[in-house]
Amino acid sequence: MTITKDIIKRLNKILGDKSVLVSRTDLMSFSYDATSNWQGMPEIVLFPTDIKQISEVLALANENSIPVTVRGAGTNLSGGSIPVSGGIVLCTSRMNRIIEIDAVNFTATVEAGVVLNDFNMELAKQNLFFPPDPQSYLAATMGGCVAENSGGPYGLKYGVFKHYLLGMKAVLATGEIVSLGAKTIKNVTGYDLPLLICGSEGTLAVVAQATIKLLPMPEARQTVLAVFNDVITANAAVSKILSRGVRPAKAELIDNWIIRRIEEAAPLGLPVDAEAILLFELDGAVETVSMEAAKVVELCFNAGATDVREAKDKKEADNFWTARRMGFSAIYGNAPTALAEDVTVPMDKLPELMERIKRIGEKNDVMIVTMGHAGDGNLHPCILTDKKNPEHYARAQKSTQEIFDAALELNGVISGEHGIGLEKRRYLKNAMPPEAIELLKKIKTVFDPRGILNPGKIWE
Amino acid sequence: MTITKDIIKRLNKILGDKSVLVSRTDLMSFSYDATSNWQGMPEIVLFPTDIKQISEVLALANENSIPVTVRGAGTNLSGGSIPVSGGIVLCTSRMNRIIEIDAVNFTATVEAGVVLNDFNMELAKQNLFFPPDPQSYLAATMGGCVAENSGGPYGLKYGVFKHYLLGMKAVLATGEIVSLGAKTIKNVTGYDLPLLICGSEGTLAVVAQATIKLLPMPEARQTVLAVFNDVITANAAVSKILSRGVRPAKAELIDNWIIRRIEEAAPLGLPVDAEAILLFELDGAVETVSMEAAKVVELCFNAGATDVREAKDKKEADNFWTARRMGFSAIYGNAPTALAEDVTVPMDKLPELMERIKRIGEKNDVMIVTMGHAGDGNLHPCILTDKKNPEHYARAQKSTQEIFDAALELNGVISGEHGIGLEKRRYLKNAMPPEAIELLKKIKTVFDPRGILNPGKIWE
Numbered sequence: 001m002t003i004t005k006d007i008i009k010r011l012n013k014i015l016g017d018k019s020v021l022v023s024r025t026d027l028m029s030f031s032y033d034a035t036s037n038w039q040g041m042p043e044i045v046l047f048p049t050d051i052k053q054i055s056e057v058l059a060l061a062n063e064n065s066i067p068v069t070v071r072g073a074g075t076n077l078s079g080g081s082i083p084v085s086g087g088i089v090l091c092t093s094r095m096n097r098i099i100e101i102d103a104v105n106f107t108a109t110v111e112a113g114v115v116l117n118d119f120n121m122e123l124a125k126q127n128l129f130f131p132p133d134p135q136s137y138l139a140a141t142m143g144g145c146v147a148e149n150s151g152g153p154y155g156l157k158y159g160v161f162k163h164y165l166l167g168m169k170a171v172l173a174t175g176e177i178v179s180l181g182a183k184t185i186k187n188v189t190g191y192d193l194p195l196l197i198c199g200s201e202g203t204l205a206v207v208a209q210a211t212i213k214l215l216p217m218p219e220a221r222q223t224v225l226a227v228f229n230d231v232i233t234a235n236a237a238v239s240k241i242l243s244r245g246v247r248p249a250k251a252e253l254i255d256n257w258i259i260r261r262i263e264e265a266a267p268l269g270l271p272v273d274a275e276a277i278l279l280f281e282l283d284g285a286v287e288t289v290s291m292e293a294a295k296v297v298e299l300c301f302n303a304g305a306t307d308v309r310e311a312k313d314k315k316e317a318d319n320f321w322t323a324r325r326m327g328f329s330a331i332y333g334n335a336p337t338a339l340a341e342d343v344t345v346p347m348d349k350l351p352e353l354m355e356r357i358k359r360i361g362e363k364n365d366v367m368i369v370t371m372g373h374a375g376d377g378n379l380h381p382c383i384l385t386d387k388k389n390p391e392h393y394a395r396a397q398k399s400t401q402e403i404f405d406a407a408l409e410l411n412g413v414i415s416g417e418h419g420i421g422l423e424k425r426r427y428l429k430n431a432m433p434p435e436a437i438e439l440l441k442k443i444k445t446v447f448d449p450r451g452i453l454n455p456g457k458i459w460e
Numbered sequence: 461m462t463i464t465k466d467i468i469k470r471l472n473k474i475l476g477d478k479s480v481l482v483s484r485t486d487l488m489s490f491s492y493d494a495t496s497n498w499q500g501m502p503e504i505v506l507f508p509t510d511i512k513q514i515s516e517v518l519a520l521a522n523e524n525s526i527p528v529t530v531r532g533a534g535t536n537l538s539g540g541s542i543p544v545s546g547g548i549v550l551c552t553s554r555m556n557r558i559i560e561i562d563a564v565n566f567t568a569t570v571e572a573g574v575v576l577n578d579f580n581m582e583l584a585k586q587n588l589f590f591p592p593d594p595q596s597y598l599a600a601t602m603g604g605c606v607a608e609n610s611g612g613p614y615g616l617k618y619g620v621f622k623h624y625l626l627g628m629k630a631v632l633a634t635g636e637i638v639s640l641g642a643k644t645i646k647n648v649t650g651y652d653l654p655l656l657i658c659g660s661e662g663t664l665a666v667v668a669q670a671t672i673k674l675l676p677m678p679e680a681r682q683t684v685l686a687v688f689n690d691v692i693t694a695n696a697a698v699s700k701i702l703s704r705g706v707r708p709a710k711a712e713l714i715d716n717w718i719i720r721r722i723e724e725a726a727p728l729g730l731p732v733d734a735e736a737i738l739l740f741e742l743d744g745a746v747e748t749v750s751m752e753a754a755k756v757v758e759l760c761f762n763a764g765a766t767d768v769r770e771a772k773d774k775k776e777a778d779n780f781w782t783a784r785r786m787g788f789s790a791i792y793g794n795a796p797t798a799l800a801e802d803v804t805v806p807m808d809k810l811p812e813l814m815e816r817i818k819r820i821g822e823k824n825d826v827m828i829v830t831m832g833h834a835g836d837g838n839l840h841p842c843i844l845t846d847k848k849n850p851e852h853y854a855r856a857q858k859s860t861q862e863i864f865d866a867a868l869e870l871n872g873v874i875s876g877e878h879g880i881g882l883e884k885r886r887y888l889k890n891a892m893p894p895e896a897i898e899l900l901k902k903i904k905t906v907f908d909p910r911g912i913l914n915p916g917k918i919w920e
Contacts, residue, residue, distance in 0.1 A: 104703050105806040105837075127705065149648050160646060162655070163623050176895045184804045185836040186620060186876035188609050188659050189891050190900050190918060195622070195655045199648050216705045243564050245587065245676045285748040344644040346565040376645040377565075416646035431649050435636045439906060440650050446902040458650060 002066045002087055003043045011046060011088075014056045019094070021045040030089045033074040033081045034136065034328075036337050037387050038422050040084035042069065047094045051169060051177055051208040054090065058206065058452075059175030061088055067455050070202040072113065072144030075136035077328075077340055078421030080148060080201045084456045090206065092143045098122055099209065106214045107166065107183050112143025112207050129217040131158035134417070135325045146207045149199030151417045153250035153281075153324070156375035158215075160417065162198045169209040170197060173448040183211050196443070201419050202454040204447040218283035221249070222293040223317035226300040227274040227307040231255050231370060234276040235350040237303035238374045242347065246295050250281040251375030252324050258369050261330035268323040269316060271307070278305075278374065279320055327371045328382075335367075335384035337393070339400055345412030347377040356406040357381050364395045364402075378416035404430065420458045428459050462526045462547055463503045471506060471548075474516045479554070481505040490549045493534040493541045494596065494788075496797050497847050498882050500544035502529065507554045511629060511637055511668040514550065518666065518912075519635030521548060527915050530662045532573065532604030535596035537788075537800055538881030540608060540661045544916045550666065552603045558582055559669065566674045567626065567643050572603025572667050589677040591618035594877070595785045606667045609659030611877050613710035613741070613784070616835035618675075620877065622658045629669040630657060633908040643671050656903070661879050662914040664907040678743035681709075682753040683777035686760040687734040687767040691715050691830060694736040695810040697763035698834045702807065706755050710741040711835030712784050718829050721790035728783040729776065731767070738765075738834060739780055787831045788842075795827075795844035797853070799860055805872030807837040816866040817841050824855045824862075838876035864890065880918045888919050 012020050021027060022044050031041045048054045061068045067087030074081050083089050092113035099109040103126045110119060116137040123130055133152035134140050140150065146168065151160030167181025181187060181194040197204050228234035231253065238251050254262075254277050259270045270277065278300070282292045293310050300308045311317035331338050345353050354370070357379075361368035372379035381403055385396035404414045404427050414424055414431045428437060437459060444451070472480050481487060482504050491501045508514045521528045527547030534541050543549050552573035559569040563586045570579060576597040583590055593612035594600050600610065606628065611620030627641025641647060641654040657664050688694035691713065698711050714722075714737050719730045730737065738760065742752040753770050760768045771777035791798050805813050814830070817839075821828035832839035841863055845856035864874045864887050874884055874891045888897060897919060904911070 102806070102808075104699055104808045106702070107806065149652075151646060155646055159623065162652065163619065172895060178893050178895050180896055182804075182873045183806050183871050184838075184873050184876065185807075186611060186615055186804050186833075186838045187873045188875050188877055188879050189873050190880065190888065190896070191656060191660050191664075191903060192609075192622065192658070193896060193899060196651060198652070200651050204651075216707060219705075239564055242566070245679075247676060285745070285751065287747045287751075288745040291745065291747075344642075344646050346562070346567065346643050347645075348562075348564045373646075378644075378646045411643050413642045413644050413647045413649050415648050416644065417648055419648050420650065428650065433638050435632060435638050436640055436650070436653060439653060442906040443651060443903060446899060446906060 002064070007060065007064060008044065010060060011044065011057065014053055015046055015048060019047040019049065030071065030091070031082065033076050033079060035077055035079045035423060036332065037339065038079040038082050040082045041086065042083040042089040043086050045089045045091055047091050049094045051171060054171045054206055054208055055175045055177050057088065057090060058171050058173060061452050062174050062450055065450050066452060068452050069454050070147065070206050072141030073115070073139040075140045076144060076148055076421065077342070077418040078415070078423040080419050080421035080457060082422060084422060092141060095208065101126060101128065103128060105183065107211060108214055109209060109211045110142045111209055112141060114142045116140050116142060116145060123214065124217065127217045129215045130164065130212065131215065132161045132164060135328065142210055143207050146198050146210050147200065147202045148419050153252050153373055155373055155378065156251055157247055157249045162195055164212045165194050165198050165210060166213055167211040168194050168197065168207050170205040170207050172205055173450065173453050181211065185213060201421060201457050203444055203457055204453065220286040220289040221281055221283045222289050223311035223320055224280040224293055224296045225309055225311065225320060226278045226305040227271055228276045228278065228305055231276040232351045232354045233304045234278050235354055235374050237278060237300055237305065239348045240303045241296060241299045242375065244299060246292050246299065248280045248296065248375060249283040250279065252279045253374040254324060254327060254371045255369055258327055258330060258371050261334055262323045262326050265326060265330050265333065268319040270320070270323050279324055331369060331382050336386035336388065339383040339385060339396055341381050341400060341403055342378070342415050342418040343403055343407035343412055344378040344416030345407055345410045349410040349412065350374060350377055350379065353379060353406060353410055357403055360399050360402045360406070364399045366396050366399050368399065377412070422457060425458055425460050462524070467520065467524060468504065470520060471504065471517065475506055475508060475513055479507040479509065490531065490551070491542065493536050493539060495537055495539045495883060496792065497799065498539040498542050500542045501546065502543040502549040503546050505549045505551055507551050509554045511631060514631045514666055514668055515635045515637050517548065517550060518631050518633060521912050522634050522910055525910050526912060528912050529914050530607065530666050532601030533575070533599040535600045536604060536608055536881065537802070537878040538875070538883040540879050540881035540917060542882060544882060552601060555668065561586060561588065563588060565643065567671060568674055569669060569671045570602045571669055572601060574602045576600050576602060576605060583674065584677065587677045589675045590624065590672065591675065592621045592624060595788065602670055603667050606658050606670050607660065607662045608879050613712050613833055615833055615838065616711055617707055617709045622655055624672045625654050625658050625670060626673055627671040628654050628657065628667050630665040630667050632665050633910065633913050641671065645673060661881060661917050663904055663917055664913065680746040680749040681741055681743045682749050683771035683780055684740040684753055684756045685769055685771065685780060686738045686765040687731055688736045688738065688765055691736040692811045692814045693764045694738050695814055695834050697738060697760055697765065699808045700763045701756060701759045702835065704759060706752050706759065708740045708756065708835060709743045710739070712739045713834040714784060714787060714831045715829055718787055718790060718831050721794055722783045722786050725786060725790050725793065728779040730783050739784055791829060791842050796846035796848065799843040799845060799856055801841050801860060801863055802838070802875050802878040803863055803867035803872055804838040804876030805867055805870045809870040809872065810834060810837055810839065813839060813866060813870055817863055820859050820862045824859045826856050826859050828859065837872070882917060885918055885920050
């Protein structure tokens with residue numbers, strides 16, 4: 001315990017007692033994130049309503065060396081928001097104002113606790129578009145998305161959060177409030193601190209506000225569903241389509257096992273007999289979209305699809321994408337523990353990665369199901385296991401390690417979008433040269449000399 | 461002098477004597493960049509041919525605290541590659557291999573000394589496109605573009621270098637060679653060191669190789685030229701077009717004085733009587749481009765253009781863009797000293813910035829001519845002066861300061877793409893909070909404890 005009664009009193013004074021949780025039952029809810037195999041209890045949970053409160057909390061925490069873990073909606077998938085060292089959880093959910101949507105300059109400024117979906121709904125009213133689309137967008141917060149550099153299916157055509165981040169108001173570990181970056185598309189004033197903080201998993205600073213770039217809403221969208229006899233052919237098809245110059249906004253893969261679990265949970269019209277499906281979205285001007293959709297249909301057939309069709313209307317298209325989004329929860333409902341991985345390889349190495357994952361599952365006698373962003377090389381193999389069964393869990397973890405090794409051997413990375421968090425920190429040394437890890441640690445010390453911000457994450 | 465005869469001997473041994481320059485006449489060429497008011501003599505110039513040589517040079521320089529300034533083609537516009545502290549200039553021009561163009565994964569890996577234009581020509585053969593387009597692209601090197609986070613007219617639609625950088629091989633100040641990032645579109649493995657080094661102006665590490673993302677070449681392009689009676693109406697027109705959902709690839713502004721100087725230097729068909737012109741490029745699928753070009757024509761007329769026309773063929777379009785690219789050199793030929801500035805504001809603030817710049821010029825009795833990337837708020841006002849005339853030069857510098865103040869007051873930044881270098885280091889304290897500048901300095905110390913890499917840049 002690092003938090004004394006006196007500190008609780010002082011925190012109550014900063015935030016007001018309606019913004020402070022200390023009872024064990026209340027704290028329990030903040031001991032998890034969406035990762036199924038980690039837990040850590042906070043000592044106190046705080047709900048700041050403005051940046052000044054964050055500043056005062058951090059100054060106090062720093063003075064007393066109290067760990068501070070920032071949490072948005074806790075939807076992250078690598079244990080990043082689990083307070084493994086106890087201390088304070090700083091929950092941004094009450095800082096949820098959209099400060100500005102500037103339709104002329106194509107920018108917006110939001111507080112950290114704004115839910116991505118709420119933001120998207122406001123943008124849609126003004127015909128604006130913000131592409132980063134983690135599949136938890138119904139709950140995920142903008143601050144969490146900055147901290148994790150979030151992305152999703154739109155990564156293929158539109159990149160991830162860092163490609164849209166222009167500036168931020170952040171609070172340093174010592175409590176200083178700083179404005180970094182600007183509301184301009186171009187800016188080369190000193191090192192790019194917003195981009196250093198983006199993806200740093202809450203270890204460098206607390207992001208209170210973000211300013212981001214927006215795009216005009218595409219005039220039209222079309223969804224194409226293609227059925228394949230095996231996942232490897234399906235993955236290879238994506239390569240062939242992209243190399244012909246067609247640029248879908250999304251290209252997603254789902255395997256048969258996951259298709260069946262999704263359809264059991266909610267019948268949304270996926271073909272349950274398909275060994276694998278690819279879901280594409282094309283977007284842009286009306287004429288371009290219909291032309292490209294026709295091309296994707298043709299190229300999928302050429303690449304071995306057994307059936308390909310365009311969604312007949314917006315409702316069917318929405319159903320397909322809802323199904324895709326349900327992937328992780330459909331998996332979670334079917335195993336006591338699911339290790340959801342996040343390896344990424346250069347796109348043309350996907351078929352080989354799939355082959356290796358298949359062999360890894362067979363060799364270790366564990367079930368590995370797969371979905372992912374086939375269009376950008378980011379796969380989510382999920383290992384079904386039970387952490388209460390040590391023998392099985394050991395085989396599952398061995399499989400994880402082997403999947404990481406396979407990805408690195410194929411010039412890939414161990415995390416495409418979920419981050420390192422707790423889940424992958426013991427693998428970091430395989431994924432980065434030791435000199436680079438030294439640089440990370442020293443940068444951490446520059447920002448957070450006492451190590452209070454999200455300790456225990458990224459490296460061991 | 462920090463370089464002894466013994467060190468010269470050791471450097472000769474590392475590089476071979478054909479890769480070492482020491483004579484005063486030879487060194488003189490490396491004492492400038494494209495900025496017209498700074499100079500600094502190196503003591504020795506080296507031309508490494510591989511990363512191992514860079515590593516050995518840095519280890520030696522670090523051991524002896526010798527300043528090292530990396531230089532590509534020296535086209536930068538803020539004094540970034542001028543060796544103001546003497547020491548070594550490390551010129552990357554002989555490391556000019558395109559290591560890989562991967563048309564399936566849409567990535568490429570190049571050595572630092574590859575000239576951007578040479579790279580673009582190779583890409584075109586494979587129908588690939590790399591958007592960052594500093595107007596010095598005929599000479600600028602890829603390493604220089606990483607160091608300066610370069611961009612140009614395509615910034616409007618396609619962003620700048622950092623939006624394409626995936627990974628790099630870099631040499632740290634102490635000589636270690638590190639691979640950072642990866643050949644994958646998504647990667648959240650630790651802090652994003654490649655993006656921290658991108659735009660750091662050679663102060664954090666020496667970039668020897670870069671891996672970047674590519675795009676498919678757009679199927680079609682069309683150029684539109686619009687004539688206006690004044691620069692302020694022209695700038696306002698861009699806002700109006702963008703807010704209607706049209707997304708040109710480029711939207712460039714040139715004022716009458718610059719138009720005349722360009723046409724004097726080489727008649728390329730610009731309308732010499734126009735007070736201001738806007739040059740647009742639309743790109744994408746054939747149908748989309750012709751539709752959008754027609755929309756731009758209509759919207760320009762609505763916004764007050766006196767004449768608007770589409771380029772009649774590729775040759776005319778190329779001529780217009782060549783003319784635009786000649787802007788800076790046309791200015792330089794007409795004044796002993798030209799202070800080429802680079803302020804950026806949110807796009808809808810451009811008309812107000814233009815008004816203020818006009819008043820600043822009148823008040824200080826200096827001539828300020830303007831061109832720039834009207835589409836992304838990045839303006840290049842150029843002050844014509846003569847640094848040998850102290851009284852006039854003082855008024856020019858006062859005008860620079862006032863332009864920076866105006867940009868900052870309008871929520872802008874003091875550099876959109878040229879960097880801070882020497883030119884703007886005394887203004888950094890106006891453009892960033894002191895806590896952020898402290899972070900920059902500490903990050904610099906993490907990477908370069910003895911301060912040998914490009915000392916004297918970014919801050920004073």
